[in-house]
Amino acid sequence: MGGKxxxxxxxxxxxxxxxxxxxxxxxxxxxxxxxxxxxRLDPFDFANAWRALYxxxxxxxxxxxxxxxxxxxxxxxxxxxxxxxxxxAAGDIPEAELADLTRAWERLxxxxxxxxxxxxxxxxxxxAPISNGHIAGMLQLAxxxxxxxxxxxxxxxSRTYKPQPATYLQxxxxxxxxxxxxxxxxxxxxxxxxxxxxGMRTVFVRRPHEYGPDQDTDLRAExxxxxxxxxxxxxxxxxxxx
Amino acid sequence: MGGKxxxxxxxxxxxxxxxxxxxxxxxxxxxxxxxxxxxRLDPFDFANAWRALYxxxxxxxxxxxxxxxxxxxxxxxxxxxxxxxxxxAAGDIPEAELADLTRAWERLxxxxxxxxxxxxxxxxxxxAPISNGHIAGMLQLAxxxxxxxxxxxxxxxSRTYKPQPATYLQxxxxxxxxxxxxxxxxxxxxxxxxxxxxGMRTVFVRRPHEYGPDQDTDLRAExxxxxxxxxxxxxxxxxxxx
Numbered sequence: 001m002g003g004k005x006x007x008x009x010x011x012x013x014x015x016x017x018x019x020x021x022x023x024x025x026x027x028x029x030x031x032x033x034x035x036x037x038x039x040r041l042d043p044f045d046f047a048n049a050w051r052a053l054y055x056x057x058x059x060x061x062x063x064x065x066x067x068x069x070x071x072x073x074x075x076x077x078x079x080x081x082x083x084x085x086x087x088x089a090a091g092d093i094p095e096a097e098l099a100d101l102t103r104a105w106e107r108l109x110x111x112x113x114x115x116x117x118x119x120x121x122x123x124x125x126x127x128a129p130i131s132n133g134h135i136a137g138m139l140q141l142a143x144x145x146x147x148x149x150x151x152x153x154x155x156x157x158s159r160t161y162k163p164q165p166a167t168y169l170q171x172x173x174x175x176x177x178x179x180x181x182x183x184x185x186x187x188x189x190x191x192x193x194x195x196x197x198x199g200m201r202t203v204f205v206r207r208p209h210e211y212g213p214d215q216d217t218d219l220r221a222e223x224x225x226x227x228x229x230x231x232x233x234x235x236x237x238x239x240x241x242x
Numbered sequence: 243m244g245g246k247x248x249x250x251x252x253x254x255x256x257x258x259x260x261x262x263x264x265x266x267x268x269x270x271x272x273x274x275x276x277x278x279x280x281x282r283l284d285p286f287d288f289a290n291a292w293r294a295l296y297x298x299x300x301x302x303x304x305x306x307x308x309x310x311x312x313x314x315x316x317x318x319x320x321x322x323x324x325x326x327x328x329x330x331a332a333g334d335i336p337e338a339e340l341a342d343l344t345r346a347w348e349r350l351x352x353x354x355x356x357x358x359x360x361x362x363x364x365x366x367x368x369x370a371p372i373s374n375g376h377i378a379g380m381l382q383l384a385x386x387x388x389x390x391x392x393x394x395x396x397x398x399x400s401r402t403y404k405p406q407p408a409t410y411l412q413x414x415x416x417x418x419x420x421x422x423x424x425x426x427x428x429x430x431x432x433x434x435x436x437x438x439x440x441g442m443r444t445v446f447v448r449r450p451h452e453y454g455p456d457q458d459t460d461l462r463a464e465x466x467x468x469x470x471x472x473x474x475x476x477x478x479x480x481x482x483x484x
Contacts, residue, residue, distance in 0.1 A: 136418025
């Protein structure tokens with residue numbers, strides 16, 4: 001080996017969908033909540049609907065329509081919006097329940113290959129999230145799932161959201177790596193396109209069930225990414241991390 | 243156990259002197275450099291002299307005399323100042339040599355109890371540096387010594403230097419803990435005094451040879467810190483982290 005990504009010392013990871021299975025974790029937390037409040041919704045559909053509000057909420061920050069806020073603030077607002085769309089006023093639900101459900105995003109299981117894959121990659125590369133998640137949420141997620149990050153970086157360092165250039169460049173600068181010495185690892189082609197445009201190398205991990213059985217996006221590598229794999233352990237195999 | 247620091251979920255660590263032995267590591271890197279340049283100085287004395295320039299350099303940032311710069315910038319300036327004091331112009335030395343010697347601060351051995359102590363404490367607490375070191379340096383130091391941090395926080399988050407209140411409060415805020423839910427772990431009484439004044443709990447680890455055999459500071463706990471110990475493994479013992 002040695003050839004693949006020979007100049008790279010740092011791997012930045014997308015987390016939601018790439019490293020952890022947000023859909024199952026959010027559905028698991030939502031199920032008793034929905035039942036308790038008489039909402040006849042499939043918990044997996046609820047998870048997808050919550051997630052669908054994520055990009056529009058971040059877009060308001062990216063576009064400058066509102067100042068930066070941490071992701072948990074957006075997730076909480078999105079939850080209230082989702083509940084309202086189903087006729088439930090957030091004000092009628094105890095604060096502790098809403099706060100606890102929002103923290104579902106900090107209690108997500110890693111994909112089965114993720115912990116082993118990260119541990120092996122860590123032997124050769126410095127590894128850290130470059131996620132839209134805030135630092136406290138990423139910290140809890142790492143402790144919940146045993147993700148062995150070297151550091152926690154991401155959107156909070158730059159106070160904007162991916163795919164803004166600063167969300168990649170500022171974490172890399174903080175970690176001490178030039179873009180050409182770093183690779184972005186993601187299950188989303190758009191994330192890799194943004195990273196490549198800045199000079200980063202790219203690793204695509206296919207997660208065809210991130211959004212469930214009917215997923216129709218990111219089913220395949222849409223460009224000639226430097227590495228394409230089915231799992232983080234396969235990334236480790238390809239990069240010679242035993 | 244259970245009683246000690248029962249409300250605490252986060253431990254912030256001073257690093258230089260508390261977790262790693264900067265004196266031995268810097269002396270090890272300096273020895274061949276000094277020999278090569280004909281400087282007849284004891285490498286341990288050289289390490290202490292370099293370290294002695296650290297507080298005055300940070301004070302210029304704390305006082306607002308100069309804008310914040312990362313610690314490696316200060317260490318490099320201090321190295322040049324130290325060499326000049328011994329009649330050596332930094333300009334006469336190849337840049338790569340100066341850069342490499344400055345990186346000695348990223349290649350310091352942990353104290354013998356540190357890795358085991360941190361690993362045990364991590365089972366109960368989120369752990370991260372609250373150090374004056376910059377993020378990239380802390381990242382390299384962690385990878386060099388196998389320090390199992392959950393996240394890397396510290397002075398770079400707040401862009402000032404300890405003991406300014408922001409250097410404790412902003413990392414805690416980023417990690418999602420109130421001061422009362424966090425403890426500072428340090429071998430330096432002044433660090434703990436600053437942390438306690440902000441409402442943090444305090445853990446003193448005695449490092450009586452940090453500055454060498456003739457050390458005359460921080461030989462004992464000067465206040466009734468919540469925990470006082472001789473090592474990080476003893477801290478883990480006291481806090482019931484097996």
